[in-house]
Amino acid sequence: xxxxxxLQWWYTRGWKIFITKLIDKLxxxxxxxxxxxxxxxxxxxxxxxxAGGGGDSxxxxxxxxGDRLISRLVGAVMRIGILIFGLILLILESVxxxxxxxxxxxxxxxxxxxxxxxxxxxxxx
Amino acid sequence: xxxxxxxxxxxxxxxxxARALTNRFVRVLIGLIGFGLIGLGAAFIIFKDPVxxxxxxxxxxxxxxxxxxxxELTRIPIGKHETINDVxxxxxxxxxxxxxxxxxxxxxxxxxxxxxxxxxxxxxxxDVLASIAGQLTQDINPVFEKALAIxxxxxxxxxxxxxxxxxxxxxxxxxxxxxxxxxMEVSDLHQGIIWxxxxxxxxAGAKAPRRSGGIARDFSFGxxxxxxxxxxxxxxxxxxxxxxxxxQGARQEIINKMVETFSKSGRQNIALVGPYGSGRTTIVxxxxxxxxxxxxxxxxxxxxxxxxxxxxxxxxxxxKERGDLETLVVKLFNEAYAAKNIIICLDxxxxxxxxxxxxxxxxxVLLPILDAGKTRIILEMDQQKxxxxxxxxxxxxxxLNKITVEPANEEETLKILQDQIPVLxxxxxxxxxxxxxxxxxxxxxxxxxxxxMPGKAKILLESAASYAENGLVTEKSVQMAxxxxxxxxxxxASNEADTSRLLNLEELIHQRMIxxxxxxxxxxDALRRAAAGVRNTNRPIGTFLFLGPTGVGKTELAKxxxxxxxxxxxxxxxxxxxxxxxxxxxxxxxxxxxxDALSLTAQVMKKPFSVVLLDEIEKAHPQVLTxxxxxxxxxxxxxxxxxxxxxRDCIVIATSNAGAELIRQYITSGHNLADFKDQFTDxxxxxxxxxxxxxxxxxxxxxxxxxxxxxxVQVIDLILNSVNKELASRKITVSLAEDAxxxxxxxxxxxxxxxxxMRRIVQKTVENLVARAVLSGEIAxxxxxxxxxxxxxxxxx
Numbered sequence: 001x002x003x004x005x006x007l008q009w010w011y012t013r014g015w016k017i018f019i020t021k022l023i024d025k026l027x028x029x030x031x032x033x034x035x036x037x038x039x040x041x042x043x044x045x046x047x048x049x050x051a052g053g054g055g056d057s058x059x060x061x062x063x064x065x066g067d068r069l070i071s072r073l074v075g076a077v078m079r080i081g082i083l084i085f086g087l088i089l090l091i092l093e094s095v096x097x098x099x100x101x102x103x104x105x106x107x108x109x110x111x112x113x114x115x116x117x118x119x120x121x122x123x124x125x
Numbered sequence: 126x127x128x129x130x131x132x133x134x135x136x137x138x139x140x141x142x143a144r145a146l147t148n149r150f151v152r153v154l155i156g157l158i159g160f161g162l163i164g165l166g167a168a169f170i171i172f173k174d175p176v177x178x179x180x181x182x183x184x185x186x187x188x189x190x191x192x193x194x195x196x197e198l199t200r201i202p203i204g205k206h207e208t209i210n211d212v213x214x215x216x217x218x219x220x221x222x223x224x225x226x227x228x229x230x231x232x233x234x235x236x237x238x239x240x241x242x243x244x245x246x247x248x249x250x251x252d253v254l255a256s257i258a259g260q261l262t263q264d265i266n267p268v269f270e271k272a273l274a275i276x277x278x279x280x281x282x283x284x285x286x287x288x289x290x291x292x293x294x295x296x297x298x299x300x301x302x303x304x305x306x307x308x309m310e311v312s313d314l315h316q317g318i319i320w321x322x323x324x325x326x327x328x329a330g331a332k333a334p335r336r337s338g339g340i341a342r343d344f345s346f347g348x349x350x351x352x353x354x355x356x357x358x359x360x361x362x363x364x365x366x367x368x369x370x371x372x373q374g375a376r377q378e379i380i381n382k383m384v385e386t387f388s389k390s391g392r393q394n395i396a397l398v399g400p401y402g403s404g405r406t407t408i409v410x411x412x413x414x415x416x417x418x419x420x421x422x423x424x425x426x427x428x429x430x431x432x433x434x435x436x437x438x439x440x441x442x443x444x445k446e447r448g449d450l451e452t453l454v455v456k457l458f459n460e461a462y463a464a465k466n467i468i469i470c471l472d473x474x475x476x477x478x479x480x481x482x483x484x485x486x487x488x489x490v491l492l493p494i495l496d497a498g499k500t501r502i503i504l505e506m507d508q509q510k511x512x513x514x515x516x517x518x519x520x521x522x523x524x525l526n527k528i529t530v531e532p533a534n535e536e537e538t539l540k541i542l543q544d545q546i547p548v549l550x551x552x553x554x555x556x557x558x559x560x561x562x563x564x565x566x567x568x569x570x571x572x573x574x575x576x577x578m579p580g581k582a583k584i585l586l587e588s589a590a591s592y593a594e595n596g597l598v599t600e601k602s603v604q605m606a607x608x609x610x611x612x613x614x615x616x617x618a619s620n621e622a623d624t625s626r627l628l629n630l631e632e633l634i635h636q637r638m639i640x641x642x643x644x645x646x647x648x649x650d651a652l653r654r655a656a657a658g659v660r661n662t663n664r665p666i667g668t669f670l671f672l673g674p675t676g677v678g679k680t681e682l683a684k685x686x687x688x689x690x691x692x693x694x695x696x697x698x699x700x701x702x703x704x705x706x707x708x709x710x711x712x713x714x715x716x717x718x719x720x721d722a723l724s725l726t727a728q729v730m731k732k733p734f735s736v737v738l739l740d741e742i743e744k745a746h747p748q749v750l751t752x753x754x755x756x757x758x759x760x761x762x763x764x765x766x767x768x769x770x771x772x773r774d775c776i777v778i779a780t781s782n783a784g785a786e787l788i789r790q791y792i793t794s795g796h797n798l799a800d801f802k803d804q805f806t807d808x809x810x811x812x813x814x815x816x817x818x819x820x821x822x823x824x825x826x827x828x829x830x831x832x833x834x835x836x837x838v839q840v841i842d843l844i845l846n847s848v849n850k851e852l853a854s855r856k857i858t859v860s861l862a863e864d865a866x867x868x869x870x871x872x873x874x875x876x877x878x879x880x881x882x883m884r885r886i887v888q889k890t891v892e893n894l895v896a897r898a899v900l901s902g903e904i905a906x907x908x909x910x911x912x913x914x915x916x917x918x919x920x921x922x
Contacts, residue, residue, distance in 0.1 A: 005139055006193050017196045024334065031419055034339035037429075041345045048347030048463055075344060082341055107185055114182015118175045 007108060015104055022097040029093060033086025038079045046075030127208045128269035132223040134210045136201065143198035144219035152194060159187030203283055209269045212276060214239075214283040225265050227258035227293055237286025242321050244290075245597070246559045247309065254290065257297040268292045279318045287321050308560070317559055320543050327547070330368060336419035337364055338429045347464035351456050352433050355440060359470065360413045360431035367548065368414060374537060376408060379528055383412050383503075386526050387468070388424040392498030396474070398511045399530025402580020404541070405505045408530065409434075409470055412503075416468075430501070432468045433461070437476035441485050451490045462500045474504035478514045478521065488518055495524045532577035538566050541579040542586065549583075553590035557598045561589060564603040571662070572611045572733065574769050585610075613734040613774045614691070626689065627656050634685045638678045639839045639880070644671065644827035645682065651824060652690055652776070665760045668777045668822065670742070672805070673829025674785035676879020680738065683778045687736040690776070696735040698728040698775075702745035710745075711752050717765045726764035734774045742779040743814055750819055757822035779823070783814045789831050802828055832879050837870045840880045844887045852895070856907040859895055864914040872921060890920040 030036065045068055131137065145151065162184035169177030201218070204211025210218070220233040231254045234240030243249060259265075272284045272292035281288060291314045294300050304310055379397075386395055397405045413432040415421045421428075435457065444450035454477075461467035471477060476484035477491060494500055504525065506514075515522035533541060542562045550556055562582075569581040576584060588606040589598050604615045626633065630649035631642075638645070651667035654660045671679040687697040705714060718727030729737065742750070756762045760773035784805060791801050806826060809815050820826065832840065841861065848859055861869075873886035894916055898904040 001138060002142055005135070005142070006190065009193060009197055010189065013197065013202075014193065018192075021196075028334050028336065030339075031336035032339045034341035034344075037338060038341050038344075044345040046344060048345070048465060079341065079344065107189065110185045111179075111182040114178040114180070117178035117182070121175045122178060123173065123175060124170075 010108060011105060015101075018104060019101060022101070026090060026093055026097070029086070029090055033082060033089070035083065035086055035090070038083045038086075041075075042079050042083075043072050043076050045071035046078060047071075127206075128266045128273060129209065130221065130225060130265065130269060131210050132221070136204055136210055137218050137221070139198070140201055140213075140215045140218035143194070143201060143215055146190070146194050147199055152191065155187045155190055155194075159184050159191070162187070207273070209273065209284070212273070212284050214285040217284065217286050217289060224262045226260055226262055227264050227268050227296070228255065228260050230265075230268065230289055230293055231255045231258050234286050234290050239288070239318075239321050239325075240286030240290055242324075243287040243314070243317055245556055246320075247314065247317055248307065248558060248560075248599070249290065249294075253303075254293060257300075257303065258293055259296075264296075267296050271295050275315065275318065279315050279322070281318060281322055285321075287318050291315070291318060313559065320559070323543060324547065327368075327544075335364075337417045338419055342429050343466065346466035347460070349433075349460050349464050349467060351453075351460050352464075352467065352469075355443070355453070355457060356433040356435050356469075358431060359410060359434050360417050363410055363414045364417055375531060375533075376404065376411075376537070379408055379530060380412050380415065382528055383408075384415070384423050384427060386528075387430075387501055388427050392495065392524060392526060393501040394495050394498065394504065394525055395502070396504045396506065396511065396525040396527045397530055398506060398508055398527055400507050400532060400577040402576035402578065402584075403530045403532045404579060405530050406472070407541075409503060409505070430466050430468055432470050432503070434470045434472055437471065437473050438483055441476065441483060444485075447485070450485055451487055454487055454490055458494050458500050468501040468503060470503040470505065472505045475506045475510035475514060478518065479510075488521055492518075492521055492524065495521070533579045535566055538579040538582050539563070542566070542582055545583060549586060549590070553587070553593075555590045555593040555596050555598050557586065557589075558600070560600045561586065561598045561603050564600040565589065568603055568607045568615060571773065572607055572613055572615075572771065574771065611733060612731075615774075623656070627653050630689060633689045634682065637685050637688075637843065638681045639836045639843065640832065641678050641682065641827075641829050644678075644829055647825045647827055648682065648686060648776075652686070662773060663759060665737075665757070665772045665775050665777045668757050668824045669779070670820065670823040670826045671778060671780045671829060672784060672809075672826060673782070673788055674831050674879055675782055676881035677829040677832055678880070679780040679829055680740065683736050683738045683780070686776060686778075691735055696732060697738055698725070698732055698735050699738040699740065700725055701740045702749065703741045705745045705749045708746050708748040711748050712765065714749060714752060715762060715764045720765075724764070726762055726768075726770040729762075729772055729775060730764075730770055733771055735776075737772065737775045737777045739777070739779040741781060743781040743783040747816075750816075754819065754822055784809055784812075788828060792830050802826065834870050834874055837874060837880065837883055838866050840883050841866050841869055841887060844884055845891070848887070848892060848895070855899070857895070857899070857904055858909040859891065860909065860911045861891065861917075862911060862913050865912055865917045868914050868917050868921075890917050894920060 048071075146155075162180045166177045166180035166184060169175075169180060198215070201215030213221075214237075216237050217233070220236055222229055231251060234244065234254070235251065244251070268289065269292070272288050275281075275288050275292055275295070276284050279288070291311075294303070294314065295311060297303060300311070304314075383395055387393055397408065399405050409432060415423060416427055416430045416432070419428070440453060441450060444453055458469065461469050478486055478488050480486045495502065508529075511522070511527070539562055542565065546557050546562070565582045565585045566578070569576075569585040570578065573581040573585065585603060585606055586598070588610055589602040592598075592602040592605040592609075594602065607613060607615055630652060631645050634645050634649070648667065648669060651660075651669075655666040660666065671682065673679060684694050684697060688694050691697075700714075704710070713721060713724055715726045716724035718724065718730060721727060725737070729735070739745075739753070745753075752762070756772050757777060760771060760775075762770050762772060764770055787805065787808060788801075791805075805828060806820060810817050810820065845859065845861060852859065869883070869886055869890065873882045875882050891912055894912055895904070895910065898910065904910055
């Protein structure tokens with residue numbers, strides 16, 4: 001009875017729950033790496049270090065422009081770095097997750113496959 | 126039939142299986158088997174044995190089982206139908222036998238969390254449940270039917286042990302009487318179910334992952350070193366703390382308004398105006414949480430903004446010179462503006478708009494910032510302070526977007542308390558019963574006046590934790606807490622000594638005053654009603670007007686009441702109203718305690734459980750009497766600062782000599798005083814001494830008759846008792862011969878002055894005699910002295 005109930009669940013709610021959990025995990029990872037925020041603010045000044053602005057003279061303006069440019073560059077480098085790292089992890093998680101979703105229905109057959117391989121004397125060597 | 130239980134249904138079987146497998150030991154064992162098989166498989170691979178494939182293949186089974194247990198069996202979802210088998214919680218279902226009876230349900234309640242919850246919070250004992258539960262199998266269906274109805278009524282997802290327990294109680298034909306004995310109603314139990322569901326939801330919510338922006342959330346926002354030094358980042362604190370639950374209704378509307386104000390263009394400030402304890406800070410906390418919640422439905426220009434609280438006292442304290450504070454504040458606001466993600470919250474904001482100890486008026490700095498409306502600011506202050514600031518600086522008030530935070534009503538307060546209980550229980554290591562919450566609302570509403578709801582109820586619950594019995598905070602704990610903190614007496618006479626004292630009040634009072642039987646009885650009856658809980662709690666315990674000549678025991682009765690009922694003569698607040706003869710004296714009557722500690726309101730604030738003795742009331746100015754009307758009527762008087770001062774736990778006694786001569790004449794003519802009362806009252810009104818509306822405010826008007834010579838003999842005995850009490854330390858006992866007493870009465874009797882001259886004459890004769898004898902050594906320690914008539918005569922010469 002237990003095996004039947006479990007298998008029934010495995011191919012119905014269990015599969016759905018696994019997919020939901022995987023999506024939650026991916027969302028969590030995307031949030032952890034601030035993916036959407038990083039994309040939206042990719043070239044925004046880092047830590048607002050240009051916020052002071054400049055005076056009215058041309059020199060001040062140029063100085064402020066320079067500060068802002070550096071700030072944006074620093075920000076962009078940091079953001080792109082995190083973005084790349086985060087995206088790689090996300091992609092890896094997604095690939096593994098997708099693979100698991102696909103092989104999910106076959107997992108209960110693994111013991112049968114094991115028995116078959118043993119019976120046929122399958123060997124890697 | 127929907128209420129028919131099937132032991133062999135798939136869900137029931139699954140529930141029983143879940144019960145067996147969700148055991149931690151079993152789960153560990155399954156995990157070990159899985160890893161063991163992997164290990165074994167690896168070993169066979171090393172030895173090049175094909176059995177490895179069986180081991181490795183089968184290793185997946187334990188992990189599949191663990192996944193199944195975790196995601197399905199720990200909380201079996203409800204079925205598709207509305208039958209009892211489909212909606213019973215997995216735990217309850219697993220505990221039901223093949224042929225359940227109501228009696229068998231009783232034993233399972235303590236094995237379910239909801240059952241234990243109901244038993245603990247409502248004090249429901251298992252033996253009581255066992256005594257009302259049926260023994261037969263067919264008795265179970267009505268219980269299940271009732272449980273299905275309760276589930277719908279309480280909007281519960283499943284039928285848990287708690288619901289089954291309530292259903293069992295409701296199926297008992299005499300359940301209303303039973304619940305009355307337990308001082309509750311069916312609706313209370315339903316509230317208990319809702320409370321459990323709510324807490325269950327909180328736990329589930331706490332387990333859900335929180336998304337709050339991630340590691341790069343603040344990259345686009347500026348550095349805030351000064352703010353970090355002087356401010357408190359509420360958002361950071363709330364990010365890791367338990368989620369603040371904001372209930373639907375008034376408080377949710379306030380948060381919506383805050384979001385709206387800060388997300389639209391216009392002046393970016395909010396003045397949260399509400400009394401202390403009304404939950405302003407909780408609202409700010411909840412607001413901070415919403416801003417940091419990536420899933421919240423708020424405009425993107427508010428998302429991930431952080432709320433920084435600036436403590437006015439700390440800022441003012443850190444500024445050495447006057448100008449330093451302005452400079453610091455400007456720096457803080459500039460930083461917040463430059464950072465672009467900061468909302469500044471000024472708690473006790475009024476301290477920045479007034480000069481005084483611990484405050485500094487820097488409105489000249491703040492007004493332009495507020496007026497510019499670029500930096501987001503929340504100001505918290507109470508209504509009074511807001512009015513004062515508005516009166517002083519109209520421009521400032523116009524600049525602020527005011528949002529009023531009203532004190533929570535009873536329903537809201539109870540919900541908020543239910544929400545806060547887990548935190549309180551964790552902090553104080555106690556468990557609060559449902560009725561402790563109700564009592565905390567009731568008691569704090571009545572006795573705590575300087576804080577508003579829900580704050581005051583929460584404060585009282587915290588105090589009550591110290592009076593928990595066996596870790597359980599009950600109604601009694603709350604009552605004890607309020608008694609200790611506010612100096613009131615709220616517990617109904619419960620112990621034998623209290624009961625005996627109340628039943629024998631007259632006897633106890635007569636131990637120190639003579640006659641006036643009717644007055645004593647009237648007053649005693651009122652006190653017994655109060656102690657038994659049979660009285661209007663929105664009025665003083667009793668209001669009495671004592672009328673009669675001087676020296677007949679009016680004040681003495683007030684003192685006796687204070688001693689007998691309030692455990693000491695010190696629990697008396699006495700005001701001579703002959704000092705309140707002009708209209709302006711009303712101000713002295715209700716003066717703030719800081720200015721006049723002897724005002725009536727100030728004294729009663731300190732002693733809310735006392736006898737309030739208003740002597741010579743007929744001499745008070747009519748304006749003073751009018752002021753007292755509300756006190757007599759509602760038990761409330763507002764002081765000069767408009768604070769409510771409660772007299773609802775006081776016995777208010779007004780005394781007057783008005784009409785004393787009339788009483789004397791009436792008694793002398795041999796009439797009964799009780800028959801004269803109405804006529805006498807009419808006379809007082811017609812003679813203009815008291816207005817009818819004033820006399821009508823008293824519960825009872827007690828007439829005191831003049832003391833007869835026989836009464837005075839007893840008065841002498843009382844005085845002699847007090848003399849003997851004084852001499853008790855020397856072991857000397859003084860007694861008076863009967864003819865000596867008669868002589869003292871003869872000489873001391875003055876119908877106009879009552880018992881007063883008697884004390885003087887006893888002092889002049891008996892006390893002088895004893896004093897001389899003690900000093901001359903005639904009376905040694907341990908001796909008894911009997912004073913004769915001759916000795917008294919000698920003294921009176």
